[in-house]
Amino acid sequence: MIRFIAIRLIGAVVVVWIVSVVTFLIFQAVPLLSHTNPVYFYTGKVPFKPGSPQLLALEHRFGFDLPLYAQYWHYLSGILFGQTITDGVSTPIPCSAPCFGYSFRQNELVGTLILRAAPVSLSLTIGAAILWLIGGVTVGTVSALKPRSAIDRIGMGGSLAAVSLPIFFTGPILLLIFEYTLGWLPDVSYAPLTQDPAQWLRSMILPWISLAFLFAALYARLTRSNMMETMGEDYIRTARAKGLAPRTVVVKHGLRAALTPIVTIFGIDVGTLIGSTVITETVFNLRGLGYLSIQAINQQDLPVILGVTVVAAVALVLANFVVDVIYAFIDPRVAL
């Protein structure tokens, strides 16, 4: 078990490292290919004439005159050990590990921006994930047990509709109904869970529903097909032949096996969503990681883009690692 976890952990670290190298190189290539001075992507302007000694000094200050590997090491050592940010004029800003650099556009450390946005993304993704898992699995199971029945047709028809409806459609509709028409949720501005749980819940409930709606539909279809396959397995016949109650047969013997592959997909979905709920965030005016990255892209704020990309990759790798470990517990055939 420990060996298994250790191997997976080493694998996860290697993947994160590769992601950091690749993203770093890509973002190095952007200034090069667009013939733009890299200083522009950090400060939003090139204040001196090309070739002037002031610009060269600035490039030197940012380290753009160093070879690529040295620049990468500078970036990596910042993440690992922290560094001190200085533009040579203002007071140097200490930036402890993991330091993703400084956004001159927003005048804040990238780490601070991410730390402010991450709880929003986490709240949104995890809450929605719980909702869609429960909803999707329930609808899928009920449909699978009575294939072709009215309830199956309603469930599957509904989920087809839900898959087809984008969040920028369902979101505003929900807002229209619950906020503007019924007035049940008059103020949906975000508050952190730790400060005001009630307001946090109020602000999250509609985003959860609209995000979960889409995914619940996918999970319902997935659960249905897995469950139908499982219920045709020989061991289900054995369970019935033992005289077990239908409920035990379905839940303990059927769902247990049908849900195992869904765990994998669930992990990947949650990991991916943490950095990419930008549409939901935009519709509901939430400032999560998706919003942060879109804002950074619009402003061509390279340090922020780089930081969010690495953090999102870490989230995905971490989610996959957790799934691997969970999988080893729920499927005894996985070699430990």
Next chain:
Amino acid sequence: MTSVASDPRAASSRPGGPFLSVEDLRVHFPTDDGLVKSVDGVSFEVDRGQILGIVGESGSGKSVTAQALLGLHKGSKARITGHIWLDGVDLVPASENDMREVRGSEIAMIFQDPLSSLHPFYTIGDQISEAYRVHNKVSARDARKRSVEMLEKVGIPNASRRYDDYPHQFSGGMRQRAMIAMALICEPKLLIADEPTTALDVTVQAQILQLIKDMRNELNSAVILITHDLGVVAETCDQVLVMYGGQCVEKGPVEELFDKPEMPYTWGLLSSMPRMDRVRQTRLTPIPGSPPSLIQVPKGCVFNPRCRFSDRVEGDRCFTVHPDLLPTSPRHEVRCHIDPEERRQILLTEIRPNL
């Protein structure tokens, strides 16, 4: 243990008679292509301590018959008619709830492929204990003790340690032993073994059959052994029922059926079986053609498209009239239009020399 006989909800009961008596059992499945008559009027009896073999090709209705006995078709679209008298109680009209009481405790079943029939995510021991605890109110510890005993009884070494193993950690033969332990843990009065040795290699087959016989002796259970392997039947069974196209075409005591078979299909089965006690022939004789569609069953005798002897019957009765299952000797019944005298003659002159 719940007894069906004492259950007031049981629709009908009939004291006396053989332990298990199946009368005119029909299992029909309505499908988009038509009505599939998987089992079409099968009758047989088994007493406690007896082993009945049901033989036939794939798709002849053997397994469907077995699953009908357990009521496993309840809740599906299958239409089941006839009677299944178990200890004087008819199981055909019984509700799913009543059948659940019967499954495992009165009738237990073991299946063909023990790997796919065991749940991959639960330990062998958990699955056996579960079978015990459905029908007995005991603590988890007592159930474990009982399961370990049962595993020892079916010949699993280190049973108390292997209790916690998963099915994939068992060998094929051991898995089938575990399945047998699971089936017998509530001491059922009827054990149905659906091709219990088909997925196992030959050396293990003999051990499993011996185990089934031993357990039959110990519990005095009635056993139904479903197989397509006539060797298994000859070795194990007291009575044999040959099924073809969802119908019983011949049945009788095992010695008589092997010694004096009278139905052309049985002849075909015997001719296609390798035998050690006869002079070696150059080739085994296969039965030409393939089993009939259970939707479009041939008119007349179900076996007529593949029968070499239909010219021995006057006119075209084989193709127009469905033959009845008629006694040819006190305990031997045959479904064939050929005159009994002529059948015996064909057996002596044309069939036996080539067996």
